[in-house]
Amino acid sequence: METPAPHGPSPVVLAMVLCDVAITEHGTNKKTLVGIFQRVLASVFPTLQRMFLYVQMTDAQGVYIFRIDFVDVDRDHVRGTATVNPIEVPNRLDPFDFVFPLTIEISGPGLYEFRLYANDVFLNSISFTAQGPHP
Amino acid sequence: MPEVLELEPVQMSQAGERRSPDPDLERLKLSRGTHEPPISVEIHHETSLPRATPERLIVGNLNHPHLWLRIPITVSITRDESLLIASIPEIDEFGYGPHLTAAVEDLRQTLIELFQTLKSEQARLGPGMLQLWNQLQELIEER
Numbered sequence: 001m002e003t004p005a006p007h008g009p010s011p012v013v014l015a016m017v018l019c020d021v022a023i024t025e026h027g028t029n030k031k032t033l034v035g036i037f038q039r040v041l042a043s044v045f046p047t048l049q050r051m052f053l054y055v056q057m058t059d060a061q062g063v064y065i066f067r068i069d070f071v072d073v074d075r076d077h078v079r080g081t082a083t084v085n086p087i088e089v090p091n092r093l094d095p096f097d098f099v100f101p102l103t104i105e106i107s108g109p110g111l112y113e114f115r116l117y118a119n120d121v122f123l124n125s126i127s128f129t130a131q132g133p134h135p
Numbered sequence: 136m137p138e139v140l141e142l143e144p145v146q147m148s149q150a151g152e153r154r155s156p157d158p159d160l161e162r163l164k165l166s167r168g169t170h171e172p173p174i175s176v177e178i179h180h181e182t183s184l185p186r187a188t189p190e191r192l193i194v195g196n197l198n199h200p201h202l203w204l205r206i207p208i209t210v211s212i213t214r215d216e217s218l219l220i221a222s223i224p225e226i227d228e229f230g231y232g233p234h235l236t237a238a239v240e241d242l243r244q245t246l247i248e249l250f251q252t253l254k255s256e257q258a259r260l261g262p263g264m265l266q267l268w269n270q271l272q273e274l275i276e277e278r
Contacts, residue, residue, distance in 0.1 A: 010195025010207055059203075069187070073234045077184035081177045113236060121195035121207045125236045 006086060006119040008062020013116065013124040014095060015056040022052035022099045031099065040130045045108045053100040053114055053126070060118070061092035067117040068100065073127065074110035106130045188212055188219060188235050197243045197275070202250060205276050210242065226270050250275050 020035030033054055040049055053068070063086050070080040082100070089096060106112065113127040179185060195207045210221045212235065221238040222229035228249065230242030253260065253268040254277075260268055 010204065012196050012203075013198070071187040072184075073187065075184075076187045076234075077179075078187045079179055079184060081179070083177075111234070115236065118195065121193045122239070123195050124198065127236070 006063050006065050008060060008064060008089070008119070009092070010121050011057040011060035011064070011089075011118055011123060013055065013057050015054065015097075016114075016116065016124055016126040017054045018114075018126055018128055019052050019054060022054050022101075024099060031097065038128050040106060040128055041133075042106065042130060043133050045106060045130075045132065047106050047130075048103060049106055050101075050103045053102055054097065055100070055116060056095055056097040057123075058095040059092055060089040060096070063088050064118045065120075066098070067120070069113075069115040069117070070102075070104055071113040071115055072107065072110065073113050075107075079107070080104070188214075192221070192235070192239065194239060194243075197247055198240075199243075199247050201277055202247055203276050203278060205274060208274060210239065212238070226267060226274075246271070246275065250277075 017033055017036055019033040019037065021033075023032040023034065024030070025032070031054060033052070037051075040047075042049075065086050066084040068082045069078050070082075071077070072079050082102075084098075109130050109132050111127055111129055113125045115125045116123045190212055192210045192212055193207045194204070194210050196204055208223060211224060213220045213222070215231075218231045218233065219235055219238040220229050220231045221235075221242040223242070228242070228245055230238050230240070230245050232238040232241050249267075250271050253264065253271060257265075257268055
């Protein structure tokens with residue numbers, strides 16, 4: 001069956017969180033976020049880091065293609081893009097959430113961001129700082 | 136060479152709640168199918184990384200509990216030395232910051248404060264400000 005074209009009001013982001021682990025309870029879909037952070041310390045660069053991006057949204061009704069850009073802010077580069085296939089959200093009043101398990105390469109110290117788009121419309125972002133070893 | 140961004144299967148669901156999940160909500164769940172994976176990941180090569188600052192950005196919300204955009208707005212992005220400027224030429228409003236999202240957030244705050252100020256002063260607005268108030272009401276709604 002063909003997926004309808006993306007359409008619908010822009011969702012409102014209620015929460016956008018980076019954490020070490022996100023656990024989804026089977027049955028209730030409750031989420032437990034462990035190790036929420038906004039800073040990554042690494043002894044060497046580039047470094048591979050595994051993390052979870054949690055996003056909660058509301059006010060969505062329609063068909064959406066969500067996209068996440070992983071951005072090196074200091075060097076003004078998009079280093080990677082993840083696109084979720086079209087999703088139909090039936091009820092505008094129900095909050096819904098995503099858990100994105102990610103493994104990213106951080107090229108060097110600096111500011112990084114995940115930028116969230118729905119149907120190519122910018123919604124929100126979450127940033128973190130990468131730091132090298134302290135002297 | 137390691138990939139820059141690797142995305143595993145996404146779990147999407149209703150937000151956490153105590154009651155049992157409604158079967159209808161299963162439609163929201165994503166699964167990685169054999170023939171139609173729900174996610175595509177594009178890794179940009181080091182030599183051809185796209186710029187993270189576009190010339191135009193479509194913004195969908197104000198991130199405010201009571202003020203909402205009626206429709207997404209197209210924001211022009213320009214650079215002035217070390218600052219980025221996010222502007223809406225139609226109403227001559229702008230925000231700025233050291234990077235894209237900071238400039239957009241500043242623009243959002245500008246729009247929110249302007250809306251609230253003009254709303255509280257609307258009985259005393261002159262023709263120019265009244266026109267701006269009318270334009271803002273076409274962009275923003277209060278809930």
